[in-house]
Amino acid sequence: MGKKYKCSYCKEKGHNIRRCPEHHNSTVVSANKTLRMRTQLKEICIKQGFGIGCIVLVDMRLWDNTMHEYINVNTVGIVEDIFWKHLFWKHLLGDRGMNGAVKISFTHPKTNIRAYITTALPPTIQAELGIESSFVRRAILEIVGKTEHLGIPEDFLDLEKIKEEESARLK
Secondary structure, eight states: OOTTOBOTTTOOBSOOGGGOHHHHHHHHHHHHHHHHHHHHHHHHHHHHTOSTTOEEEEEEEEEETTTTEEEEEEEEEEEEEEOGGGOOHHHHTSTTSSTTOEEEEEEOTTTOSEEEEEEOOOHHHHHHHTOOSHHHHSOOEEEEEOOSOOOOOGGGGOHHHHHHHHHHHHO
16 A cells, blocks of 8 residues: 555554554454453353343433433333343443443333333443442342343354454444
């Protein structure tokens, strides 16, 4: 490549992001960290019985768009979905343990209809992963009914697929 090219990742001239050694190295390091964290997360979820269909105690204050006010929710809910593909090591070590990773359905306390929230992994799982955040210190999700169905995608622990995901995310 000629000198007219400038890398969008490292900002150096002479190559683009496809040939950038810095981008390649950060992708490999990130993918390996993600694989280790995901492997650990899977083991913790199995041990704690957390997965699709798991029953959790929901105790949090939420904004209600239909009522245009905050409501206190203290009820049981069912884990409907876990967005496993969004769980990268940087997200898992973030302040809320990848807020929005878990979809939970519950009965709305005021309208008695089914409602959904997306929230972070339960504090017990975050604490066992070594995440230290304000979310971990508050017991707002508690596993009360265990499941054996994790719902993990086939390529969740595939290093090559994780490298592809990391590379796409880092662009």
